[in-house]
Amino acid sequence: MKKLNVGIIGYGFMGRAHSNAYRKVANFFDLQYEPVLKAACARDAKKVKAFADKWGYQSIETDWRKLIERKDIDIIDICTPNNTHAEIANAAAHAGKMILCEKPLSMDGPEGEKMVKVVEKANVPNMVWYNYRRTPAVTLAKQLIDEGRLGRIFHYRAKFLQDWTINPDLPQGGAGLWRLDVKAAGSGVTGDLLAHCIDTAIWLNGTIDQVSAMTETFVKKRMHNLTGKVTNVGIDDACAFLGRFTNGSLATFESTRYARGHKALYTFEINGEHASIFWDLHDLHRLQYFDHKDDSVVRGWRSIHVSDGDQPYMKNWWVPGLQIGYEHTFVHQVADFLQGVAKDKWAGPAFRDALETQYVCDAVLSSAKNDRWQKVKHAYK
C-alpha cells in the first residue's frame, strides 16, 4: 500500500472522529493507499501534543500555515470552526494538497464559490464531511430510490432536533460554544444541522429550487466568552422551511436546539408512488420500508436491519446480523475518498456539491429574513 500523510487541523469532536477513521480504514477495507497520521495541528501546543500522543500522530504544529507548507503532508483535514474553513482550504489548494473539509463548506454561498474556484483550479481531490450519506441504511435508501422502487417521489420530510441551548445563561463564543457565535458559525441550526439534512436530501432526491422559511432566536442576548460582554445572539436557534424540489416533490424541513428531550434526532421520510422509506439516526442501522406492491394481507412497514454482506459497506465489517455505528460513517468516507484517489475518480460530496447545500442554506436564511419565497441558486449549470 502506498502511504498518504495526513495533517489534521483541530482536535475536537471531529478531530477525534476523523482520526479514528484513519486508524481503522486500512484494517477493514482493501485499499491502494494507506493514511498515515503524520501531524496534528491546533493553537495550544500542550493540548495538541496530548491529542497527538493519544491518537498516534507523529508530530505537531501550532500554526496551520506551517502544516500546509510541509512537504511531507499529502492531505489536509480541516476540523476547525466554520469561519476558518475557507482560508485554510484555499491555502491548502494553492499548496497542491488533497483536502477533506468539515461541513458546512463555508460561512455562506459567495465564500463557498471562491473555495470551489480555487480547489477546482488547483485540481486537487476535495471532499466535504457530509458523513450521513455513508450510513449503510442511508446508502441503501439511495440504492432503492435509484432502482426506481419508490417511483415518482411526492414528499421529502426531514428533522434534526436537539435541546442543548435552552438555558439562557449559556454563554456564546470560544471553545465548545463557537456554534452560538454567528461570527464563528455563520448561522445557527441552518448551517449546523439542516445542512446535513439538505445534503442527504439533494443526494437522494435531487436539487431544491425554492424555499419559504421561518427562523427564531429564542434567547436574544448571551454573554460572549471571548469579551465577557453580553451581546446580541446572531444565530438562528430554530428553523423550519418548505421547499420545492426540481423533480416536483415537496420538502418540509425542521431543525431546532430547543426540542426538550431530543439530543440528536435526525430523521427523514420519503413518500413515493410505490413505496416509502423512513430513517432515524437513533436507530441508524435500520431502514423502515413500506412497499405498496406487497401482498395486501401482509403489507406493512418492514424494519430492515442493514447488516448483511450484500447491503452497502457491510461486507467489510462483521457477520450478518451484527450492526455498526456512528463512527463507521467516517471510516466509510475515508475508504471512498482513498478508493476515489486510487481510481482518479474522486468520490463526493466534492466542494461543488457542498456549495449546492450552501446555496439552499443561504436561500432559507434570506427567505426567513425577508418573509417571502426565495429561489435557490444552483452550483451545477
Ligand SMILES: NC(=O)c1ccc[n+]([C@@H]2O[C@H](COP(=O)([O-])OP(=O)(O)OC[C@H]3O[C@@H](n4cnc5c(N)ncnc54)[C@H](O)[C@@H]3O)[C@@H](O)[C@H]2O)c1
Ligand atoms: N460531519 C459532522 O457530522 C460534524 C459534526 C460536528 C462538527 N462538524 C463540523 O466540524 C467542524 C469542527 O467542529 P467540532 O465539533 O469538531 O468543533 P470543536 O469545538 O470540538 O473543535 C474545534 C477544534 O478546532 C480548533 N481550532 C479552532 N480554531 C483554530 C485555528 N485557528 N487553528 C487551529 N485550530 C483551531 C480547536 O482548538 C478545536 O480543537 C465544524 O465545521 C463543524 O460544523 C461536523
